[in-house]
Amino acid sequence: LLWSLKTILVRKVVLLVLALLINHFLIDQILGMESIYRYALLVMFLTPPPYVITIYMRANDTQNADYVDNTLSLDTLVSILMVMLATSLYV
Template sequence: MLTITGTGMDSNPVGLAVLDAVEMVGNVTVPMMLIVVGFELPFEFHNMKSILLAVVLRMVMMLALAYLINKFVIQQWLQLDELYTAALYTMFILPPPFVIPLSIIGECEHKNYVLNFVSLHLFVSMIAFPVVMALL
């Protein structure tokens, strides 16, 4: 249960009702966002070869850049521990933002390509993340 200390909200019935309502809305927020994002990300297989090539190329470039930043900045220059290395690789493995297709006005072939790219990159990222974390 959600508690807010020092406000007195958790000591009276009205405050408890408000806290319970906020907790219930908070519990359904993430599934609602996933439904909205997932509705806009259909996957079509007609450009699969070029999209897969673009995803793999982006992943290789991002991991190579993360390796260089980790080696020269995080380890040698700043001398930070492994937690920062894991955070860096996590940031570079993440897929591109889901709002990118929203900037494409109207329906066109390029919008479908970008939507398919984001969808496939999300799947590849979910596979690459545990592999890279196990190798660190």
């Protein structure tokens, strides 16, 4: 569970920083697009990874399967909370 939380934390921090940089430089300054595109990019970057990842794992690899399942499930919950927080705070 601890490794799953570390993975989620690193992934969310990296993607949040990338989303904010892209929003600031590309969407706002270079393209001059409306604010709805900033929100769309932020939500896209905050969504969890796809559940199809487990299809590509070996059937007998239970340790890694548990890690991936825990990470995907927890990341979904964290993503929902972060999108709710971002929509209320990000202007």
